Amino acid sequence: MDPTSTPQRQARAVRLGPRSVAALALVSAVGVVGFGWPFLTPPTSRLSAHAQDAPWLFAGLLVLLVAVVAAAISESGLGPKAVAMLGVLAATGAALRPIGAGTAGIEPMFFLMVLSGRVLGPGFGFVLGSVTMFASALLTGGVGPWLPFQMLAMGWFAMGAGLLPGPDRLRGRAELVLLAVYGFLAAVAYGTVMNLAGWPFMSALASNVAFDPHAAVAANLARFLAYCLATSLGWDLGRAVVTVVLTLTLGPAVLRALRRATRRAAFETPVTFDAPRQ
Numbered sequence: 001m002d003p004t005s006t007p008q009r010q011a012r013a014v015r016l017g018p019r020s021v022a023a024l025a026l027v028s029a030v031g032v033v034g035f036g037w038p039f040l041t042p043p044t045s046r047l048s049a050h051a052q053d054a055p056w057l058f059a060g061l062l063v064l065l066v067a068v069v070a071a072a073i074s075e076s077g078l079g080p081k082a083v084a085m086l087g088v089l090a091a092t093g094a095a096l097r098p099i100g101a102g103t104a105g106i107e108p109m110f111f112l113m114v115l116s117g118r119v120l121g122p123g124f125g126f127v128l129g130s131v132t133m134f135a136s137a138l139l140t141g142g143v144g145p146w147l148p149f150q151m152l153a154m155g156w157f158a159m160g161a162g163l164l165p166g167p168d169r170l171r172g173r174a175e176l177v178l179l180a181v182y183g184f185l186a187a188v189a190y191g192t193v194m195n196l197a198g199w200p201f202m203s204a205l206a207s208n209v210a211f212d213p214h215a216a217v218a219a220n221l222a223r224f225l226a227y228c229l230a231t232s233l234g235w236d237l238g239r240a241v242v243t244v245v246l247t248l249t250l251g252p253a254v255l256r257a258l259r260r261a262t263r264r265a266a267f268e269t270p271v272t273f274d275a276p277r278q
Contacts, residue, residue: 014072014082014120014121014123014124014126014127015121015123016072016122016123016126019071020068020071020072020123023064023067023068023071023072024068024072024126026064027064027065027067027068027152028152028156030064031149031152031156034148034149034152034197035149035193035196035197036196037200038196038199038200038211038220038224039217039220039221065130065148065151065152065155068126068130069127069130069131072123072126072127082124085120085261085262086124086127086128086131089112089116089128089132090128090131090132090135091135092112093109093112093113093128093132093135093136094109094132094135094136094139095139096108096109096112097109097132097136097139097140098136098139098140106238106239106242107239107242108242108246109132109136110157110183110186110187110190110239110242110243111183111242111243111246111247111250111251111254112254113125113128113129113132113154113157113158113161114157114158114161114179114182114183114186114243114247115161115179115247115251115254115255115258116128116158116161116258117129117157117158117159117160117161117162118161118162118164118167118175118179118255119255119258119259119262120162120258120262121162121167122159122160122161122162122163123159123162124162125155125158125159125160125161125162126155126156126158126159127155128158129151129154129155129156129157129158129159130151130152130154130155132154133147133150133151133154133155134147134151137150146194146197146198149193149194149197150194150197153190153193153194154190157186157189157190160182160186161179161182161183161186164178164179164182165178166178175255176247176248176251176252179247179251180243180244180247180248180251183240183243183244183247184240184241184243184244185240186243187236187239187240187243188236188237188239188240190236190239191228191232191235191236191239192228192232192236195224195227195228195231195232196224199211199224199227202227207227208223208226209223209224209226209227209230209231210223210227211223211224
């Protein structure tokens with residue numbers, strides 16, 4: 001029998017303690033505002049009046065994200081084996097991201113984030129998603145005010161995989177279907193929330209689907225939906241389909257490899273050293 005098919009307790013390479021959970025909640029709350037402020041503020045608000053300055057206001061998310069990652073790592077007592085695992089997976093994800101350069105949604109890194117979050121838990125998933133996006137931005141020169149939004153969205157994406165039900169018992173085809181469905185929905189959701197990071201800064205004079213700071217929330221919601229349908233839905237669906245295909249085809253082998261690595265690493269076993277021989 002394949003040992004990976006037997007029920008095993010989910011690894012926790014990064015355990016989110018009280019401080020890191022509080023920091024993550026704070027960052028997520030600010031992130032919700034950062035992504036959704038066009039629908040959370042009335043047309044007469046000062047934030048709407050300074051719509052073109054908003055990306056710089058919310059770029060401060062990057063500082064909070066780094067603080068969350070640092071808190072999660074320090075509070076979990078992240079050992080050298082977990083650091084090595086994080087480095088390998090983040091480097092792999094960063095290397096996979098430029099493949100296809102987003103053409104038609106060919107972005108294979110997403111399925112790796114899903115499987116890694118599933119096997120290694122939500123804490124590791126959030127850290128991995130954030131670090132991977134940061135590393136890939138350095139690799140591709142994609143550093144800008146959009147980076148903290150990408151880091152947060154990918155952190156959510158990978159963390160959600162670690163929160164899926166049945167981490168200790170669900171195996172085989174049922175688990176693959178669960179991960180494929182989650183990967184499809186999360187890949188579309190990622191594209192949608194990332195649209196929110198850029199859509200408000202289009203000039204309303206340039207298009208009838210652009211954000212209008214003087215329009216009502218319902219009108220802007222209709223504009224945003226039209227913007228998503230017209231500009232990004234094809235890429236988002238492509239990303240989702242690629243994630244599903246890779247999860248169903250490569251998922252069994254990758255899950256086995258990740259679970260074998262976590263068993264051998266024994267993250268939660270204290271590292272001991274033999275006394276030197278006299």
